[in-house]
Structure formats: C-alpha cells, structure tokens
Amino acid sequence: MSTRGDGGDTSGQPVDANSHAIPLSTFVLLGVLALVWGSVFPAIKVVLTEMPVLTFRALCLIAGGLGVAALATLRGRSLAVTWPQLRWLAVLGTFNSLGWNVFTAYGLLYLPAGRAIIIGYTMPLWSVIAAAVILGERITATKIVGLGLGFAGLAVLVGPDLVTFGDAPVGVGLVLCAAISWGIGVVLLKWRDMGMATTVLAAWQLGLASLPLIVAAAIVDDFDWRMSGEGWFALALVVFGGMVTAHLLWFTIVKRLPASIASISTLVVPVIGVIVGSLWLGETVGPAEIGALALVVAGLFVVLVLPSLRGKRLRRP
Numbered sequence: 001m002s003t004r005g006d007g008g009d010t011s012g013q014p015v016d017a018n019s020h021a022i023p024l025s026t027f028v029l030l031g032v033l034a035l036v037w038g039s040v041f042p043a044i045k046v047v048l049t050e051m052p053v054l055t056f057r058a059l060c061l062i063a064g065g066l067g068v069a070a071l072a073t074l075r076g077r078s079l080a081v082t083w084p085q086l087r088w089l090a091v092l093g094t095f096n097s098l099g100w101n102v103f104t105a106y107g108l109l110y111l112p113a114g115r116a117i118i119i120g121y122t123m124p125l126w127s128v129i130a131a132a133v134i135l136g137e138r139i140t141a142t143k144i145v146g147l148g149l150g151f152a153g154l155a156v157l158v159g160p161d162l163v164t165f166g167d168a169p170v171g172v173g174l175v176l177c178a179a180i181s182w183g184i185g186v187v188l189l190k191w192r193d194m195g196m197a198t199t200v201l202a203a204w205q206l207g208l209a210s211l212p213l214i215v216a217a218a219i220v221d222d223f224d225w226r227m228s229g230e231g232w233f234a235l236a237l238v239v240f241g242g243m244v245t246a247h248l249l250w251f252t253i254v255k256r257l258p259a260s261i262a263s264i265s266t267l268v269v270p271v272i273g274v275i276v277g278s279l280w281l282g283e284t285v286g287p288a289e290i291g292a293l294a295l296v297v298a299g300l301f302v303v304l305v306l307p308s309l310r311g312k313r314l315r316r317p
Helices: 024-047 053-074 083-107 113-120 123-135 141-167 169-191 198-220 229-256 259-281 287-315
Strands: none
Touching: 024 083, 024 113, 024 229, 024 259, 053 083, 053 198, 053 229, 083 113, 083 169, 083 198, 113 169, 113 259, 123 141, 123 169, 141 259, 141 287, 169 229, 198 229, 259 287
16 A cells, blocks of 8 residues: 655655665654754653643643644645544554653653653664564664664663662653553554555544543643743643654654664664753763764664665666
C-alpha cells in the first residue's frame, strides 16, 4: 500500500529498508527535529514545577491533536476514518503518544532533565529489536556500528551519573518504560501502512491518547492556572514545538526511513537536550557532553551518510 505524507518527499513512498538513497531534505528534517525535541525535556521540567502532570499532558495532547488536525484541514486532508482504522489508531496512539508522554512526565519528577532525556532516547535499542521481530528487518553491520557509536556516546553521559540513577530507581524505570513504549510504537507505525496523510495520522493518535488523560486529570488534579511567565513560555514550547511541529516531522521521517534507522537518528537528541538543559536549568557541560556529541554524530554519519555516499558510487556508470 502506498504512503501519502504531508510535507514528505515528492514520491510519497517510504524509503525501502535496503535503499541507500536518502534525500537531503530528510537530513534537514532530522536536524530540526533534534533541536526541537532536545529543547522540550528542559521545558517540561520547568512546566512540572507549576502544573500537575495529568493536566499538563492532557493539554499537550489536546493542543497537539487540534493543531495538527487544523493543519490537515488547511491542506485539504479529510479527517474521516473507518472503524477498523480508528481501532488501530488507538493502538498506535497508546504507544506513540500516551505511553511516551505519561511516563516521561512522571519520570521527570524524579530525575534532572538532562539525565531523563538520556534514558528516554535509549528508544532505538527497543525499536531495532522490535523491528527485527515484527517487521523482519535485518540488523545489519551498519546498524550495529551506528548503534554502538550512539550508545557509546550515551554511555559517556550516563557513566558519571550511575550513582544518581541508583538513588532514583522510580524515575529511571518510568522513563525507560517511555522509551520502550515509543520504540514499539515506531515499529507498529511501519508494520501497518494505513495509506493516511501524516497530519491525519498524527492528529488521530494525539486526540485518542488525550481522552483517558482528560478523564484522569478531571478526577485527580487540582490546578488554578496561576503560572509564571517562564512557565507559560515553557508550556508553549512543549505544545507548539514538541507536540505539533515535532510530531509532524517525526511521522514524516518514519515514513521515509526504515524503523530502525529512523530510531537511530534520534540519538543526537539527548546530547542537544543536555546542552539546552545546561543553558536553561544550569546543568554543567563538560568533556563528557562533548565526547558524547562526537560519538553520536559519528554514529549518525555511519548510519545515514555512508549508505547515501555508497549509493551514489553504485549509480556511477
């Protein structure tokens, strides 16, 4: 079944798992996505000092779903879905939106933003494993090398904080559950191509995931809406950057690339998150962060750039 994307490549077809040709526009999308998602974790940390978790995440998913639905409508996309599609969208939303958003938010109550984003973006490990089991994707040497370099970069960041992690097992477990949920969701998204525009796909997932949070927030939370200017700024960054813009970029990238490669590409995000956290929240950036950045960029080069260069050489007469 063909894939129709909003803002995707001109062919509208996903890149084959064995294809070496990756459009330049995909690298641009990856860079923007990394910057946005890297900034979101510190912003969430700020918001959670002033707003209850369930209310915050319900607002995120509602605003994200409505924003993406509005964009779909402006682009002339129909939001109509069949009952079987709706049921599958609910499954996708549970993993891609509900699980990730709830587990990360509660995890951030126990962990610093920089440390939490490192754990959250172990997601590619679970995605690669799930892709091998569900999609039958081969775990090639290139993917192994890319993962090895990327996780070596994460290890450089995590290593000095192992003691801290030991003091916050609840936070670590929650964010790890978020990573596993997202990793499975990525593979499920590739497993069953619904032939649906990216904006429509994202809008339904966000909207359906918001429903249980709306009910839970109404029952559990007590929120009076008095927030600081920084809190409102952080909320806007999470909603309009992380929920609307980033979701559009992410679903477009997943449709263009094999699930495991799309997942590996996100390894740069925690490095950016640590840097943004240091500038915003006062965390220290030292040799560990710089070394991790070099390793992660090397991993991305192996996974994304080398195959493209090899493909160009193969196409030469």
